[in-house]
Amino acid sequence: MGSALGLGSQHPADTSGQLAASPPRQASTVEQDRFETLWSNRPPHVLLIEDDEGDALLVEALVEDSGVDVRLGRARTLAHALAQLDAEAPQCVLLDLHLPDAQGLDALNKVLARSAEAAVVVLTGLSEEQAGLAAVAAGAQDYLVKGRLEADGFMRAIRYAMQRKQTELAAAALQTGRLRAEENARLERGLLPTPLLLDDTVSVCARYRPGRAQALLGGDFYDVVQTPDGATHAVVGDVSGHGPDEAALGVCLRVAWRAFVMAGARGQALLDLLEKILVAERSGPEIFATLIAVTRPPGDSGVAVQRAGHPGFLVRSSKGVRMEAVAGGPALGIVPDWDSTWPVTQIPMEPSGALMLFTDGLIEGRTGPGSERLDEQGLLDIARRHADLPAEQFVDTLIHTAQSLAADWGGLADDVAVLHLEWNTSS
Template sequence: MTPITPAVDSAVSVLLIEDDPGDAMLVEEMALDSMSDFAIVWTKSLAQARATLETDRPDCILLDLNLPDANGLDALAAVQRAAHGAPVVVMTGLAEDSTGLAAVAAGAQDYLVKGRVDADLLTRSVRYAIERKRAENNATALWASEQRSRENARLERGLLPVPLLHGDAVEVVARYRPGRAHGLIGGDFYDVVESRDGAVHILIGDICGHGPDEAALGVNLRIAWRTLVVGGVSTDSAMRTLEEILVAERPRRHIFATMTSVVLSPDRATMRVIRAGHPGMMVRSGADVHWLEVPGGPALGLGRRRGSWTAHELEVDDRTSLVLFTDGLFESRIGPTERLGEERLLEYARTRGTVSADDFVDSLIGHAESLAADFGGLTDDIAVVHVQTTKEGPRR
């Protein structure tokens, strides 16, 4: 490679790929006559250009389509592969207008015809090529972002379902907040289903990790759980089946899921709780808020004790409201190394014990978000489900 003009910090860097010294000298003269500063590096072949592009990415590439080791659109394609996204302006002979147009159709930003180029045209072509490439890259990034948003929206619809209830005897308030530190939807999920006998089944879970793979796995587990509940499968058997699905579907062997399943009896007098590595829950009874954490088994897909979960039956009354959530609610940072924690979360929740279900859930999440705001925001997704009886349900 041969430097034609000295590099200047504010200059536009141009890689000239041209085997003819005379044509290269003309480009140098036009660059010197232009109103812009150009730092041009001259290479005489595709092989030399590739070697240069391995270490440097120029602002623009001027490419002669007739090289000793490549020509025509093949030369353009080879340079584009090695260019790391740099814009390319091709140079053609007087009788090769159609080739220049074909090069633009193939992805070049512009073409120049040798013998019809002056300093102003060269400057405009290089400058416009850079701006067009930048606009193209921005449009591509925007399209990719929109695609990710649409994919996330589809996953979110799967993770955040509409409760399947047969009447208005139960009120469900659910919220989801993605952790902004990773910017993608994660694997938190929940569901509420009322079975034909009037029992209300509640599920909340958390796939370890963040991103579309974990979200898709969460969707699979949630839909499988809903299907099992509607099909009348017991909660104990459903948990074992969900673990089998997780192990079969997880993208990596270390992926596991924490989960809590609650079944409110048809008469709303008792509930059965199965906890698989998941945090406890809050129970609201009138103005009182307390923490409930029954003994549990391991997370799904983790360790050798697979399938070892025990259901615990507890009494409830018609004033009882259940608040289930994922660990992002209390693991938000409140200091450089300090987390909110379960005790502080419960202390705050007790100050909000008399508000409505919507206000209670929103205030918990808002509290976690505000405390984490000075330390990078939420680092994990948050899912919260609040279930309460609004009136006496049918005794079936």
């Protein structure tokens, strides 16, 4: 290497002509507080990638003279540095551009690729400022020219480089979060649509709650439509898994269900079509979906129900609340090559009765040690205690109670979708 790092202030000579060691300069209280606040009182890890022993010693002296507590590591080759980066990510990398096994921007690019969260400061010679500028353009936070450094300026440059890198990472994380939130909002609008109602003979109360600490949108979905003949059709479904693929598949199934119902598909034919859509659109053969679909013609004394691997549903009447678990078929996509059947079952209802469909996230939260769960019976017990509440309070109370019972055991782990339908015969 051509030039050595120049210290801004030399150690005073003693009477024998040898350099006498002076005590390290103590950083000011303000300077130290700012540095420690940035790194939560932990000394930052700085990795020096430098093959020249003289320059490495002078860097050590600059760090010592600064009076700032820094954990300084050393690598003599790029290969050695990459191995250290894999073992422990530093907050800052001091990189010489002339190494035995890498030169110039090639070394920088490999360091950036291996440690994207570290602030990289390039060390250049007096005649290499253009190389330093090129390094900054390529992703380095800063460059320092050898021969022009003092302890204060050296440590200040490292600190500012780390601050800029943290700001850059925070801005990138904020942008990623914003984009994810926008994508989730688009998917959520598709999963949780506005009911398509032609009159006020039926009132709809819908709720969706994400599972505990759920960063990814799930595939729970619901929909309600009234067809021109006055019949009310509703569905609640749940795609297995969480993430954008599952949410997108839930949107696809929900939109397909609405389109097929509006086009006149009913019963076995409707679920056959939905299973074909699921198999064509799913990201892997392990993905399946459960659902429950109901249809009630105007003035009918009952409701037609189809169930595909889904929990039962609650029926509310003047006599109280009951759980209905009708015969059903397998979840969609479980055995797509078989001739699966999903029978349609007629369930009696009062003219002004109500029903509540839900996904299994509402009943599968742990409520005690081991595998104890709320289950359908537990939900029914809660519903019976609050049978006199109006629709919105009834639904919110059931969800809140289920969440409270599971709170000490990790909360509701899965998403919850609830759809409450109540008929008004006076309209």
